[in-house]
Amino acid sequence: MNTTRIVAIATLALTLAACQTETYSYREPAPRQDTIEGQWVDPNGIISSFYNGRFETRTTDSNSLLAEGNYRQISPRTVEIELTSLLRNTTSRVNCAMVTPSQLNCTSSTGAQFSLARRA
Template sequence: MKLHRIIAIGALAGLLAACQSPSYSPRPIAVQPQGIEGQWVDPNGIISSFSAGRFETRTTDTNSLLAEGSYRHISDQMVEIELTSLLRQTTSRVNCALAGSSQLNCTSSTGAQFTLVRRV
């Protein structure tokens, strides 16, 4: 009986030691961005930024401003962008649907379609 008690206490001590192992280091949990805020990139490498209702696009090589404007949420998944092209001096409207947390499917007022991917 004494031997059983010693074995049980030893097993319990081993389990407790395993739970408090100093080699355990919790990894930070990556938070997935939500909504449209942040930077997005198109297939040509143009960066679009959404921040507090302001929208702008810039080149990746020189960081030159190509277009600017504003955006508003139509719904949780839909955003309307009103922008002015600084190159063409034209104003246009684009509707974008959030397809998951990292893709925007957009359609311009002329019917042109394009996709933006969240920049990491």
């Protein structure tokens, strides 16, 4: 093969490569399943939100704030919540374990146990 032919083939290959286009479609990012952050719901429909160290619990019907506080990640699957109940005007501590990416099992400082499910 002569040099002119090699240069011509290389030029053709580069030209064809430059003509290729990729199409991108926007998709909503999937919710992270490896973090506690997001919204969780209890069997009564009460919504608990975990965002950037802040914790809130609200009713589903009127979106009324029931409790608020802070949380800290103890391990990748364990979180500790310090919360104030606005109904009872009490402060308590709750420890929760993420047993699956969509289920939290929680125990309050008084021994009460409950579960939360990740809200879709």
